[in-house]
Amino acid sequence: MFGTDGKGLRRNKRSRYSHLESLEDRRVLAPVISEFMAVNDSTLQDVDGDYSDWIEIHNPDATAVNLNGWYLTDSESELNQWAFPDVTIPANGYMVVFASGKDRSNPASQLHTNFKLSSDGEYLGLIRPDGQTVEFAYAPNYPAQTADVSYGLSLDLQSQGVLPFATPGSANSTNPANARNSVVINELMYSLPRAGLTDAENIDEEFIELHNRSSQAISLAGWRFTRGVDFTFPAVSIPANGYLVVAANVASFQAKYPGVNNVVGNWTGKLSNNGETVELVTEEGLVADTVSYASQGDWSVRTPGPNDRGSRGWIWGAPHDGGGMSLELINSAFHNN
Template identity: 25%
Template sequence: MYARNATCYVRIPFTIDTNYTSLTLNVRYDDGFVAYINGVEVARRNFNGIPAWNSRASSSHSDSAAVLFENIDITDFLSELHQGDNLLAIHAMNSSKTSSDFLISAELIAAGGDSDDSAAEGILEYTGPITLPHSVQVKARVLSGETWSALNEAVYAVGPIVENLRITEIMYNPTEPNEEFIELQNIGSETINLNLVSFTNGIDFIFPNVELAPGEHIVAVQNRNIFESRYGGNINIAGQYSGKLNNAGERIELQDAIGRTIHNFRYRDGWRSITDGEGFSLMIIDPANTDLSSWDVKDSWRPSVYAGGSPGQDDGAILPEPGAVVINEVLAHSHAEASDWIELYNTTGTAIDIGGWFLSDSYDNLFKYEIA
């Protein structure tokens, strides 16, 4: 904003379910604003004329005054409120695009409703300790006589989210561009609630109030309709994220409700070639690995067994992990009656059935030689 524009747009959605007899807009501002409820102007300060995308406040508002709420009676505009969803929009302005500071803070106060707030969903009267069932944002006021205090709010994180929530699959470059998804799993032994967990880098998504049982998977998707048309409606979907995963690889960051890091790693398109546009996903090999830096390492990931990935489930038991069976020795130029040969080596401690596997020296014919 600094040195670019003196204007800032703010949109605050809110919901009402009752009728009120008075309405007050409380605003702290530096330097001016025009406020609207559901598209109708209800108040303005330090601006004249028709506002534009690059408007500036007509005068400054001193810092000492700006930090105090100005109470503006907008009861005349009560008729603009609707039962259900509403929108408070504010066109906030600095007096100059090079101003060293900027402030806009607003709240709507309604009174005289015909409902009992104590019975409204999400509103509790404090009479003793309150148990929080999941991570939540708490807003509180104190009523002293007939005067309410300023609104105070804080976010509380509940449950072992950081310890037990892990990213397990990334479909970053599907053959159908809108079939992207990221899968997560609860690796712990108790149910967790993902409320307010968020992706803050790579994609943008805040998880709703949803519980995840031990071992259970959940996915965040780019396009829910397209995802369900491909995979069906039985997969646990948290919601639809905004943004798009970078086909060339990028950093993914996942945080809990109070901003603690759950994951912060970078996936790369060169890790497994068939995951880069050929329809396969990246699958973490060991979700229970306690070393979170391993998510940054190629050898911690493998391609999905099938094209399309395996959202909502683990396909790890179908095939051995990468590196379980390796080519150990090759005789490529034999003499006389000797034959060329390839030696395979099982690097694990358990038997692996390789019947039906294929060897090939041709990228165009990957099924050239079948192992009986």
């Protein structure tokens, strides 16, 4: 798993400035070697059908970067070992280079270095066009590698280690392989009480609670609510068997529940009082959990009466619908939809 020793982070830090009208300096984020596989037995084929070693370069900056004249090397004594052709990585993009020893630098095709990676561990660096400045390196050596297991940086680029699964050409994940099936929508507060029939509810007090039912902490960085409300998670994790509240408005939530500290927000939109679908997706866009709720249905606890104005089906007797109570998953092991 990941350490925090900071090794491999780029040695040279540079600050540049954005447009002249801005008074704030902007740090340009240089490319990094975000992931590599030194023993590729069955993970990724090159154009020849071979399972060659591969290296992933990530551009974390908000602008594209041209790598023409940059170098990759597995030797600290030969920094200009293999040169990039005129290729560009888009903003926040990725590029895979095969470390096959085939030495191919046609920008219109797959790129192949003139060296292979050692499974026993060695130096691996990304060098600037001057052939001397080490922008990023796994130094003095990356550790011994395992077949079809990639090594690289955490999603925030601050630590390095064995990755739970390979993601060549896309964002890395530091989560266990079952992370997507481990986080569930556990509680919804969607219909707040009103002082009177004509009074508006305080939608800032709405919230959604998530539960991690696994035995490992899970990072939610880049995860999103894509239906129901709109919210992208910051760099936050749910501890093993723990909980996290996502609030419509953090300040309003903490004022009402001052003892709850595991809360993030704020989201855009509101939860419908009449029912809708709430969907949680991972940073890769894969659906982690979906909940459809309603204020009435065949699973409620009483039949409609003469004052229910033609409502069909059973109606909730519990005060979750405008009575100040939330809708909660009873058993996190069961399907909640």
